[in-house]
Amino acid sequence: MSKVAVFFQSEAPPVVDGIKKPFKPGGYSDSGADIAFALKESGVFVATPVTFPDPANDMDWVYPDSEAGFTKAYEAGARIFWLNTVLYVGHPVESLKYPDVKFVGQLPSEVQKIDDKFQTNKMLKDRGLPVALSTFVKLENWESLDLTAPMVVKPIRGRGSQGVEIAKDKVQLKALIERWSASSEFGDAFMAEEFLPGEEITITVMPAGTYRIQGEEVVKDSAWALPPVRRFNHINDVAPYNGVVAVTANSTVLQAQELGDTAVQEAMQACERAGTLLEIHAPIRIDCRQNSEGRYLLFDLNMKPNMTGAGRPGRDNQDSLSGIAARGIGWDYKDLLQAMLAQAWKMVISSQGYLRK
Structure with missing residues (x-):
C-alpha cells in the first residue's frame, strides 16, 4: 500500500455568486489528525509533517491543502492524498502534476456545484426524489416574498447545522435576517425551507x-x-x-x-x-x-x-x-477509513486540470 498524506483546509474557500461558505476554525485538522492516527495504528504508511507526531497535536499529522503542502507531502513519499478539506474550482489540487498520485475525496468542480444546497435540492427534486420544498431568498428583498411560517432558515453553502434556525413567524424571521445582514457570515442570500415536524x-x-x-x-x-x-x-x-x-x-x-x-x-x-x-x-x-x-x-x-x-x-x-x-x-x-482508502482513485492531466479517469 502506498504512503498516505492527509490534508486540511488552510484557507477559506472563495465567495461564489455572493454566497460564502464559512471557514471552520482549524480547517478540519482535528478530523484529519484522527484519520492519520487511526490509519497509522492500522499499519498504513502515513506521511506526517514531523518525524515523531504527537497524538495530542492535530497539526503534527496533517498537511495544508496548498501547493507547498502538496509538494511537501509528495517529497515525503506520499502517493495517496486524502483530501479532508473543502474543495472548489481553482483549488490548488487542480494544478498538481503528479501522475502517480491517487486521491481520497471528491472532484473540486463537483463539490463547488453540489455545495449549493438550494440548486442541489432542486436538481434532486426535479429528478423525482423526495426533497423538502425551499425558496432562494436574497437578503435585500425577502419582505417582497410570500414566505410561510414556520420555516427553516439556512445558509446555502453551510456546514452541517451551523447557522440553521427555525423562524416561527415574521417577527423572528426579520430578527434573524437582520442578524445575518449585520454579520455577512453566509453571504447575501439564504434558503427558506419548509419545516418538517417528524423524526x-x-x-x-x-x-x-x-x-x-x-x-x-x-x-x-x-x-x-x-x-x-x-x-x-x-x-x-x-x-x-x-x-x-x-x-x-x-x-x-x-x-x-x-x-x-x-x-x-x-x-x-x-x-x-x-x-x-x-x-x-x-x-x-x-x-x-x-x-x-x-x-x-x-x-x-x-x-x-x-x-x-x-x-x-x-x-x-x-x-x-x-x-x-x-x-x-x-x-x-x-474499518471505515480502510474502506474509504480502498476506493482511492486516480486523476489524469488535461488542459482543464485534473479529471477522473
Whole structure:
C-alpha cells in the first residue's frame, strides 16, 4: 500500500455568486489528525509533517491543502492524498502534476456545484426524489416574498447545522435576517425551507466499489447506504452543530428491526439514488426528516461528511455520524477509513486540470 498524506483546509474557500461558505476554525485538522492516527495504528504508511507526531497535536499529522503542502507531502513519499478539506474550482489540487498520485475525496468542480444546497435540492427534486420544498431568498428583498411560517432558515453553502434556525413567524424571521445582514457570515442570500415536524435521520452514502464487509469481499455496482442514524435531543427543533454538542450525545444507529420500516427503506433508496446521480467518489451524508405524513424528505446533502473518530487521547466521544452508521454493518472507525482508502482513485492531466479517469 502506498504512503498516505492527509490534508486540511488552510484557507477559506472563495465567495461564489455572493454566497460564502464559512471557514471552520482549524480547517478540519482535528478530523484529519484522527484519520492519520487511526490509519497509522492500522499499519498504513502515513506521511506526517514531523518525524515523531504527537497524538495530542492535530497539526503534527496533517498537511495544508496548498501547493507547498502538496509538494511537501509528495517529497515525503506520499502517493495517496486524502483530501479532508473543502474543495472548489481553482483549488490548488487542480494544478498538481503528479501522475502517480491517487486521491481520497471528491472532484473540486463537483463539490463547488453540489455545495449549493438550494440548486442541489432542486436538481434532486426535479429528478423525482423526495426533497423538502425551499425558496432562494436574497437578503435585500425577502419582505417582497410570500414566505410561510414556520420555516427553516439556512445558509446555502453551510456546514452541517451551523447557522440553521427555525423562524416561527415574521417577527423572528426579520430578527434573524437582520442578524445575518449585520454579520455577512453566509453571504447575501439564504434558503427558506419548509419545516418538517417528524423524526430526523442522517444517511451516509458510500460510492460504488469493492468493500470488505463482515469478512467477505462485496462488490457494490452503485452508490449504497450505510444504516441510518437517528438524531434526537434537538435544540429549538434543530440538531445542534457538532462543534457545540458531540453527535455521540444525540445520535444512534437504527437497529435491524427498524431498518425494515417502509419509510426508512424509501429514504435509504432515495439517498442511494442521489449518490448515483451525483457520481460520488467518496462518502457523502444526507439528512432526512419526516413530514406530517411520516414520509422522510431529503433536506441537506453534505459532500464532505465529518470524519472525526476516537483513538487519540481525549477523543473518545468524537465519533462522527458516518462512524456511528458504519458500526451498523460491523465496521469500527478504522474499518471505515480502510474502506474509504480502498476506493482511492486516480486523476489524469488535461488542459482543464485534473479529471477522473
